[in-house]
Amino acid sequence: MKDVEDIHRPMLNSLQSTSAKMKKIVLSVNAGSSSVKISAYSALFGQAPIQLAEAQISGLTAPPPTLRYTRHGEKVINDEEIKDQKVSTQADAFDILVKALINDNGVPEISSKEDIAYICHRIVHGGDFVRPKLISDETYHNLEKLNDLAPLHNSTSLVIVHRCMSDMPKTTFNIACFDSQFHHTIPEHIRTYPINQDIARNNHLRKYGFHGISYAFITRATAEFLGKKVEDVNIIALHLGSGASACAIKGGKSLDNSMGLTPLAGLPGATRSGSVDPSLVFHYASDVGKLSPASTKDLHISRAEEILNKQSGWKALTGTTNFGTITAALDPSSSDTTSHLSPEEVAKMRLAFDIFVERICAYIGSYYVSLQGQVDALVFAGGIGEKSDRLRAAVVEQVSCLGFGPVDKEANETRVKEELDDSHDVIDITLPNSKKGKRDGREHRVLVCKTDEQFEMARACAEDGEFWR
Numbered sequence: 001m002k003d004v005e006d007i008h009r010p011m012l013n014s015l016q017s018t019s020a021k022m023k024k025i026v027l028s029v030n031a032g033s034s035s036v037k038i039s040a041y042s043a044l045f046g047q048a049p050i051q052l053a054e055a056q057i058s059g060l061t062a063p064p065p066t067l068r069y070t071r072h073g074e075k076v077i078n079d080e081e082i083k084d085q086k087v088s089t090q091a092d093a094f095d096i097l098v099k100a101l102i103n104d105n106g107v108p109e110i111s112s113k114e115d116i117a118y119i120c121h122r123i124v125h126g127g128d129f130v131r132p133k134l135i136s137d138e139t140y141h142n143l144e145k146l147n148d149l150a151p152l153h154n155s156t157s158l159v160i161v162h163r164c165m166s167d168m169p170k171t172t173f174n175i176a177c178f179d180s181q182f183h184h185t186i187p188e189h190i191r192t193y194p195i196n197q198d199i200a201r202n203n204h205l206r207k208y209g210f211h212g213i214s215y216a217f218i219t220r221a222t223a224e225f226l227g228k229k230v231e232d233v234n235i236i237a238l239h240l241g242s243g244a245s246a247c248a249i250k251g252g253k254s255l256d257n258s259m260g261l262t263p264l265a266g267l268p269g270a271t272r273s274g275s276v277d278p279s280l281v282f283h284y285a286s287d288v289g290k291l292s293p294a295s296t297k298d299l300h301i302s303r304a305e306e307i308l309n310k311q312s313g314w315k316a317l318t319g320t321t322n323f324g325t326i327t328a329a330l331d332p333s334s335s336d337t338t339s340h341l342s343p344e345e346v347a348k349m350r351l352a353f354d355i356f357v358e359r360i361c362a363y364i365g366s367y368y369v370s371l372q373g374q375v376d377a378l379v380f381a382g383g384i385g386e387k388s389d390r391l392r393a394a395v396v397e398q399v400s401c402l403g404f405g406p407v408d409k410e411a412n413e414t415r416v417k418e419e420l421d422d423s424h425d426v427i428d429i430t431l432p433n434s435k436k437g438k439r440d441g442r443e444h445r446v447l448v449c450k451t452d453e454q455f456e457m458a459r460a461c462a463e464d465g466e467f468w469r
Contacts, residue, residue: 024117028454031156034061036093039454043462052107057093071106090156091163119174120457125150126178135174151301177457182212185253209257211239215247217456218449225426235377236367240385242270248367270321273312314352327390361398377445389413403444406431420450
């Protein structure tokens, strides 16, 4: 079977000389289990993409589904219920979002599907792929095989990839951007599990690492903020959201990531356990080796995977997946929504918060040693990392013995909320003139970064000459 590059080669070569000078429309697609988000960009080869619009449908697993739409940074539709269109799958949601773009007179650059040149798909598990890949039939089938390694993560994205390959114009190219690709630089002694290596190789059992698209953006944004080249930056980055991870980045490249073979390893999350004793699950329930009722013909999910991925984390500890509710409960005077909680319920919230802080700090300490103390900054990102001033303060206080902080209270609680927007990707919350924060002449900064995976995918597309013909 010919690859997609070979099929399009004559047309691509004839247009190559002029194509680089033409603005093209790039869509970045991020499909989750309950939501689909697309961002539309106008881009020139080798230049930073400019966002035109962003649209998201949420509530696929908890109806009614709602639509949010932003044009040129201004909200046009804010969580409006979708009543007149069927939305039962990620593909349905994608179709509605594309129609919304096409029908928006405020985005004249997109008047039909033919105006869309590239669609960048976030694929969580890329296996051994080390860079974005133009999706051919062969590539698609290779990605399907990875579903056994990441059944809860890749399948939703592939639903939309399949829809695009069948329904979008042949002139629209689909590109897979992998969350694991940033971590291909993790050294062998870190990525290897101490198990039989013949079995490990045959079954592709090793640490892959995830949230890589976010970490690529964080690394680039932090380097720019610090006035350094990417290859000169050493940071400990934290992508903290309902799925959370930590990453040691040395010389602009991934040295280690808290996630492993799958995104389950490492830090706990909203419904994930994070790393636990592997034998725990066999004591937890008797049917862990059986397939979950949620499994399908093409998607095999064991009860163990379901328990540790969907029935654990702070949901299991507190009953809520909202980390904002947890932090609000620790200061009841700040929220009417948590004032009714009993002392026992507040204690559960405190336990979940303390566990999260402790696990984060353990990775910071480990990565600090791996980087031999040569750390430019500790960087908080992700929904929780960007929004929870209480978590940032607690983490920095605990790792202050390493030279981080102290945190500037006003910057941490106010400036981040007011200034961390499209014009400020990074905010420094280190207390000015602190005597701490230096080791061997290298200053330890504490930063907050508004990561942007959608932009990072579009940027990778616009800068890659293999795609941009």
